[in-house]
Amino acid sequence: MHSIRRPSVSDDPILRLRDLGVEFRIDDQWHGAVRGVDLEIGRSETLAVVGESGSGKSMTALAIMGLIPAGNGRITAGSSIRLEGQELVGLAEVELDRLRGNRVAMIFQEPMTALNPSMRVGEQIAESVRKHRGLDRSAARAEARRLLDQVRMPSAAQRMDDFPHQFSGGMRQRVMIAIALACQPRLLLADEPTTALDVTIQAQVLRLLSDLKREVDLAVMFITHNLGVVALIADRVAVMYAGQVVETGAVEAIFSQPAHPYTQALLRSMPRVDRDSSDLEPIAGQVPSIRELPTGCGFAPRCPLAVARCTAQLPQVEFRSPHHSVRCWRHGEHA
Amino acid sequence: MLEVDDLRKTFPVGGGLFRRPARLHAVAGVSLSLDHQRSLGLVGESGCGKSTLARCIMRLIEPDSGQIRITGRDFLKMRGSALSEARRELQIVFQDPYGSLNPRRTIGQTLAEPLRVHGLATDAELAQRVEAALAEVGLPTDAMQRYPHEFSGGQRQRVGIARALILNPGILVADEPVSALDVSVQAQILKLLEGLRERRGLSLLLVSHDLGVVRHVCDRVVVMYLGRVVEEGPVASIFDDPMHPYTRVLRAASPVPDPTARFRLPNIEGEIPSALNPPPGCAFHPRCPSAMPKCSIEQPPPVSVGGARRVACFLYSK
Numbered sequence: 001m002h003s004i005r006r007p008s009v010s011d012d013p014i015l016r017l018r019d020l021g022v023e024f025r026i027d028d029q030w031h032g033a034v035r036g037v038d039l040e041i042g043r044s045e046t047l048a049v050v051g052e053s054g055s056g057k058s059m060t061a062l063a064i065m066g067l068i069p070a071g072n073g074r075i076t077a078g079s080s081i082r083l084e085g086q087e088l089v090g091l092a093e094v095e096l097d098r099l100r101g102n103r104v105a106m107i108f109q110e111p112m113t114a115l116n117p118s119m120r121v122g123e124q125i126a127e128s129v130r131k132h133r134g135l136d137r138s139a140a141r142a143e144a145r146r147l148l149d150q151v152r153m154p155s156a157a158q159r160m161d162d163f164p165h166q167f168s169g170g171m172r173q174r175v176m177i178a179i180a181l182a183c184q185p186r187l188l189l190a191d192e193p194t195t196a197l198d199v200t201i202q203a204q205v206l207r208l209l210s211d212l213k214r215e216v217d218l219a220v221m222f223i224t225h226n227l228g229v230v231a232l233i234a235d236r237v238a239v240m241y242a243g244q245v246v247e248t249g250a251v252e253a254i255f256s257q258p259a260h261p262y263t264q265a266l267l268r269s270m271p272r273v274d275r276d277s278s279d280l281e282p283i284a285g286q287v288p289s290i291r292e293l294p295t296g297c298g299f300a301p302r303c304p305l306a307v308a309r310c311t312a313q314l315p316q317v318e319f320r321s322p323h324h325s326v327r328c329w330r331h332g333e334h335a
Numbered sequence: 336m337l338e339v340d341d342l343r344k345t346f347p348v349g350g351g352l353f354r355r356p357a358r359l360h361a362v363a364g365v366s367l368s369l370d371h372q373r374s375l376g377l378v379g380e381s382g383c384g385k386s387t388l389a390r391c392i393m394r395l396i397e398p399d400s401g402q403i404r405i406t407g408r409d410f411l412k413m414r415g416s417a418l419s420e421a422r423r424e425l426q427i428v429f430q431d432p433y434g435s436l437n438p439r440r441t442i443g444q445t446l447a448e449p450l451r452v453h454g455l456a457t458d459a460e461l462a463q464r465v466e467a468a469l470a471e472v473g474l475p476t477d478a479m480q481r482y483p484h485e486f487s488g489g490q491r492q493r494v495g496i497a498r499a500l501i502l503n504p505g506i507l508v509a510d511e512p513v514s515a516l517d518v519s520v521q522a523q524i525l526k527l528l529e530g531l532r533e534r535r536g537l538s539l540l541l542v543s544h545d546l547g548v549v550r551h552v553c554d555r556v557v558v559m560y561l562g563r564v565v566e567e568g569p570v571a572s573i574f575d576d577p578m579h580p581y582t583r584v585l586r587a588a589s590p591v592p593d594p595t596a597r598f599r600l601p602n603i604e605g606e607i608p609s610a611l612n613p614p615p616g617c618a619f620h621p622r623c624p625s626a627m628p629k630c631s632i633e634q635p636p637p638v639s640v641g642g643a644r645r646v647a648c649f650l651y652s653k
Contacts, residue, residue: 274593277547
């Protein structure tokens with residue numbers, strides 16, 4: 001079962017991004033991987049961020065975690081990331097470190113890269129509990145055991161002393177979720193957590209996340225390229241393309257009245273298992289490289305509706321309803 | 336066009352000087368047939384044996400036993416020139432278009448290679464054939480002089496398809512051809528495959544974990560679980576009305592881009608067991624909500640259930 005979906009953003013969001021930008025230096029030139037992103041996530045809300053590779057969705061999450069690699073990467077001046085009202089941009093590394101895990105945690109597509117291969121999983125979870133909640137060794141171990149139960153790990157007690165390689169992909173992702181929950185975060189950033197899993201295992205992990213959301217009052221930013229997964233788990237959706245949010249709205253609105261030509265095209269290009277899709281329409285061309293981003297709308301070179309204005313001038317965000325926004329010059333003309 | 340009968344393949348796992356290796360039953364007696372100019376989908380989750388089966392059909396891996404007939408002739412018994420001719424008839428497109436292209440060769444060299452190996456074109460004809468193949472998959476002629484790294488994933492997959500088609504095969508095997516591609520590019524490649532199949536009258540065996548892709552491209556589908564076929568039939572009827580409990584679970588777990596159809600996420604117990612030690616009887620019985628006592632003892636034989644469908648489950652055998 002799912003919690004009740006709330007299309008509206010609360011006045012007091014857990015996370016608020018304003019004009020967020022992330023840039024990378026390539027051959028001594030800075031290029032924007034994330035450009036002018038405005039987003040909110042309400043308490044206990046699941047926001048799905050959907051986009052193709054290079055759309056900037058993972059970079060947005062890494063920026064929130066303060067994990068943009070220094071040197072060749074940076075958060076653009078003027079960006080704002082507010083977590084429960086507190087500004088994160090410009091915080092010192094020590095303060096960020098305290099925040100990560102305590103109030104916001106992240107899980108990834110491939111848990112194996114995030115787990116320590118030579119440490120028993122029970123210890124890895126307990127370490128996280130000790131570090132962030134100051135429990136002693138035996139209390140931390142008991143808490144680790146409870147967390148493994150909470151993520152529905154079968155035979156949790158026996159599996160405490162297993163190493164990560166002894167777990168299947170789905171069970172490893174459960175271990176990752178247990179580590180993320182160890183610090184009782186308010187916000188979980190989940191970056192394609194089920195992409196590498198088989199569909200029946202994906203269903204189990206999605207079900208777990210949706211149950212946990214209710215049990216521990218967790219807001220989730222769920223990053224995925226899969227519109228089917230979005231339809232399953234999201235309260236609200238943000239569609240990203242070429243580093244920008246092109247459309248946001250309640251999940252029903254995004255699927256029933258998609259307003260941006262990219263969202264519409266994406267839905268028409270997806271082969272579906274529930275119906276004969278003889279009308280499959282590919283999107284011509286490909287995602288632009290970060291080094292060749294158009295000055296206007298990022299989607300203009302592939303957009304069937306593009307006019308001169310679209311390539312020349314970045315569209316402004318317009319609201320079709322109080323909670324449905326779109327960044328497109330022509331959104332009213334083809335609805 | 337292509338008939339597979341009781342194909343089996345096991346792999347040795349582990350073992351040592353004094354210890355016999357265990358046997359992993361990757362393909363445990365699979366039969367299927369692909370009709371002329373038709374397309375057959377092979378679906379299942381990781382470890383179900385679908386890729387091993389595709390590779391056995393190509394004889395990239397030699398199966399342990401069973402039969403493969405191509406246009407009626409016994410493929411596994413072929414040697415020499417008959418084998419080489421049959422191989423021309425049967426070509427494969429892989430999932431990873433980067434890993435399957437030689438990075439040090441130009442696209443032109445890669446595409447000319449099969450023609451040279453089979454001695455099918457004079458030097459004069461080579462360039463022409465390569466050019467035609469590139470045009471057919473929607474790549475510009477100047478791609479000939481370029482290297483794989485200069486292309487996007489979708490374009491590389493076009494090269495992979497051109498390489499498979501350059502020998503004019505009658506049967507194309509495609510192993511997860513769009514899984515590595517972005518959503519917006521997937522549809523381009525699917526459209527291309529569809530168009531080629533119609534234009535060239537190809538028979539297509541498509542291996543995929545994505546039920547949506549199979550429904551879109553294929554006429555019929557074979558559902559595999561732990562090395563065996565559990566159900567087969569026309570795509571629309573299998574996916575709209577799955578009969579085998581595993582197909583039902585697989586279908587219910589496949590996400591659909593429609594929040595109003597938001598189902599209760601199916602509660603599927605357990606994970607796919609190891610093919611090293613498959614459960615006795617029906618391999619799905621430990622996870623099956625409808626399992627009966629005999630399911631753990633006997634292996635259900637495939638039975639016809641009408642509508643050109645077959646299902647291997649005791650719920651349907653009288």
